[in-house]
Amino acid sequence: xxxxxxxxxxxxxxxxxxxxxxxxxxxxxxxxxxxxxxxxxxxxxxxxxxxxxxxxxxxxxxxxxxxxxxxxxxxxxxxxxxxxxxxxxxxxxxxxxxxxxxxxxxxxxxxxxxxxxxxxxxxxxxxxxxxxxxxxxxxxxxxxxxxxxxxxxxxxxxxxx
Numbered sequence: 001x002x003x004x005x006x007x008x009x010x011x012x013x014x015x016x017x018x019x020x021x022x023x024x025x026x027x028x029x030x031x032x033x034x035x036x037x038x039x040x041x042x043x044x045x046x047x048x049x050x051x052x053x054x055x056x057x058x059x060x061x062x063x064x065x066x067x068x069x070x071x072x073x074x075x076x077x078x079x080x081x082x083x084x085x086x087x088x089x090x091x092x093x094x095x096x097x098x099x100x101x102x103x104x105x106x107x108x109x110x111x112x113x114x115x116x117x118x119x120x121x122x123x124x125x126x127x128x129x130x131x132x133x134x135x136x137x138x139x140x141x142x143x144x145x146x147x148x149x150x151x152x153x154x155x156x157x158x159x160x161x
Contacts, residue, residue: 005037071128
């Protein structure tokens with residue numbers, strides 16, 4: 001069976017950045033299982049798998065626009081040190097959960113600290129990066145009506161009551 005919209009795909013993958021560092025991998029764990037065409041995974045990878053079958057291996061390079069987006073300069077902000085109540089030491093690389101006015105929780109990373117000014121970046125950690133996936137397709141099956149309806153894969157345990 002070939003991968004197409006409304007197929008459920010199991011695959012192993014290793015994701016590396018352009019520096020060759022492994023960012024994420026399913027090796028040694030269960031394969032990633034997702035519903036094709038439902039936005040479960042980034043578009044660049046979703047689209048590259050169409051027409052593949054179980055047993056196929058491929059390398060996919062995803063540009064930022066089809067991955068986690070380009071760097072949005074508006075998401076890099078300078079904020080006063082006192083925003084970080086109860087944090088004694090603030091260092092570049094630290095991450096925090098921040099809440100905006102509408103209650104949306106976002107992850108921010110500290111880029112730099114200059115006296116009482118802290119520069120934070122709310123971009124996705126992989127924004128602006130080319131993503132290199134080495135993929136092996138394990139299994140392809142038709143999605144159930146319920147999975148298509150819900151837009152994601154249901155577990156192997158049958159129906160939940």
